[in-house]
Amino acid sequence: MKIGLVLNPLAGLGGEVALKGSDGMSKLAKDRGSRSQVSARVKTCLNEVLPWVEGMSMVTYPGQMGGDLCADLGIPREIIGSIGDVTRASDTKNAVRAFADLGVDLILFAGGDGTARDVYDSVPVGQVVLGIPCGVKMHSGVFAINPQSAGKIVRSLISGKLVSAMDAEVRDVDEASLRRGEVKSKYYGQLCVPAELTYIQATKSGGKEVEALAVQEIVADIIEHMEPETTYVVGSGSTTGALMDALSINNTLLGIDAIRGNKLLSSDLTEEQLYKLVSESLDIRLVITVIGGQGHLFGRGNQQLSPRVIRAVGLDNIVVIATKTKLEGLNGRPLIVDTGDTSLDEALCGLRRVVTGYEDSVLLRVSG
Numbered sequence: 001m002k003i004g005l006v007l008n009p010l011a012g013l014g015g016e017v018a019l020k021g022s023d024g025m026s027k028l029a030k031d032r033g034s035r036s037q038v039s040a041r042v043k044t045c046l047n048e049v050l051p052w053v054e055g056m057s058m059v060t061y062p063g064q065m066g067g068d069l070c071a072d073l074g075i076p077r078e079i080i081g082s083i084g085d086v087t088r089a090s091d092t093k094n095a096v097r098a099f100a101d102l103g104v105d106l107i108l109f110a111g112g113d114g115t116a117r118d119v120y121d122s123v124p125v126g127q128v129v130l131g132i133p134c135g136v137k138m139h140s141g142v143f144a145i146n147p148q149s150a151g152k153i154v155r156s157l158i159s160g161k162l163v164s165a166m167d168a169e170v171r172d173v174d175e176a177s178l179r180r181g182e183v184k185s186k187y188y189g190q191l192c193v194p195a196e197l198t199y200i201q202a203t204k205s206g207g208k209e210v211e212a213l214a215v216q217e218i219v220a221d222i223i224e225h226m227e228p229e230t231t232y233v234v235g236s237g238s239t240t241g242a243l244m245d246a247l248s249i250n251n252t253l254l255g256i257d258a259i260r261g262n263k264l265l266s267s268d269l270t271e272e273q274l275y276k277l278v279s280e281s282l283d284i285r286l287v288i289t290v291i292g293g294q295g296h297l298f299g300r301g302n303q304q305l306s307p308r309v310i311r312a313v314g315l316d317n318i319v320v321i322a323t324k325t326k327l328e329g330l331n332g333r334p335l336i337v338d339t340g341d342t343s344l345d346e347a348l349c350g351l352r353r354v355v356t357g358y359e360d361s362v363l364l365r366v367s368g
Contacts, residue, residue, distance in 0.1 A: 045144075241253050299337065351363045
């Protein structure tokens with residue numbers, strides 16, 4: 001698992017000297033004797049991950065923005081970028097942009113709400129991030145409860161445990177107003193973050209998921225987000241079959257169908273027919289489920305979804321659905337892709353968001 005780590009060493013400086021934050025106040029905070037606790041807090045987080053260090057690949061920025069701490073902990077790392085003697089918000093933004101360009105699975109950042117805003121401004125939609133809380137004020141939902149909790153979440157991701165995915169708010173309080181005694185929290189947007197596994201109450205029975213109800217909730221979530229002008233290619237399997245049943249559309253249980261506007265376009269499509277369809281469609285989504293006991297997404301029972309078809313669809317337009325019961329049956333193993341195209345398999349690898357219920361999804365590793 002590839003992780004991008006960036007620290008904002010100025011985060012939290014204003015707290016212990018009663019400055020209500022560090023935005024624009026770092027020099028005054030230092031003059032008052034404030035010392036950064038960021039490195040110590042990130043060390044607490046990474047100590048949780050050290051036993052799993054062989055399962056991760058770390059990319060970070062130099063010096064106090066991550067490189068020094070990784071060296072102290074003996075974590076192998078790739079150092080990218082450059083910084084000056086005094087770090088700036090632009091350094092954080094440059095770091096997370098570079099991490100995203102490198103295709104990291106998770107951006108792990110240390111800071112406060114201001115840092116979260118910098119991350120939000122710089123990452124593509126869907127990039128998974130997690131904040132290690134180090135700021136004075138943290139109104140955003142992108143932070144773990146504490147550094148140790150952040151480390152445990154990362155450890156769960158590396159070890160292949162089911163970890164829920166959620167869209168969390170990025171918020172910030174105007175620090176100038178706060179210093180005047182006014183609390184003004186502003187919403188900036190949402191980021192995808194990992195969270196500890198939780199089950200939706202409606203799909204629980206004695207603490208275990210009722211799979212039939214879970215399938216209904218998955219279907220409800222997919223239907224709610226369907227657009228009338230979008231073409232949906234629906235893969236084989238019983239879970240995708242339940243989607244077609246809910247739409248009252250006859251489906252090919254062991255084949256590939258296409259729908260648009262809740263109506264059947266084509267059924268039991270061949271590879272050639274699929275390629276023609278997706279190449280001519282302006283807006284396309286591919287809905288697939290986990291096939292077989294080994295956790296395959298591609299290469300088992302759906303060979304019609306060839307490398308050229310998958311590329312024509314676009315990797316960001318693939319929607320994976322599965323119940324948590326099925327995913328837990330993998331016992332920590334990753335999902336598998338076997339398209340016959342090595343470069344495509346590599347592009348498909350990494351953390352993938354899997355819809356597991358109504359407004360409920362998990363993050364799971366994909367491997368070639």
